[in-house]
Amino acid sequence: MNDENRYQGRRLPMAPSAVAGLVLGITACCFGWDFGVPGIILGAIGGNLSRKAKAAFDANPGMYRGEKIIEAGLKWNRVGLIQGIILIPVWIILITLYVLFIVSMVNRWY
Numbered sequence: 001m002n003d004e005n006r007y008q009g010r011r012l013p014m015a016p017s018a019v020a021g022l023v024l025g026i027t028a029c030c031f032g033w034d035f036g037v038p039g040i041i042l043g044a045i046g047g048n049l050s051r052k053a054k055a056a057f058d059a060n061p062g063m064y065r066g067e068k069i070i071e072a073g074l075k076w077n078r079v080g081l082i083q084g085i086i087l088i089p090v091w092i093i094l095i096t097l098y099v100l101f102i103v104s105m106v107n108r109w110y
Helices: 018-031 037-059 067-109
Strands: none
Touching (some): 037 067
């Protein structure tokens, strides 16, 4: 049975949570610059949703569409997660250097 007969000419439904995984992946990359923590949280949640969408698509490939959206969501989530993991130590070092600079400036004034 082909998809045209099954859905009577209508488009196939999107794989469950495929778009949500993609949106969370993009936001993980965007908000991952804020101390890295939002990137890790959003990347982990979005990656989980994208993996569920991939499992649903792989189980019934003729029932769903959006394979490219699922793949893009997985990649965006991976990038956001890695970005968050890398940026946490960078932000810690920058904040530490900033605090040390302020303390040294205060000690010069007194």
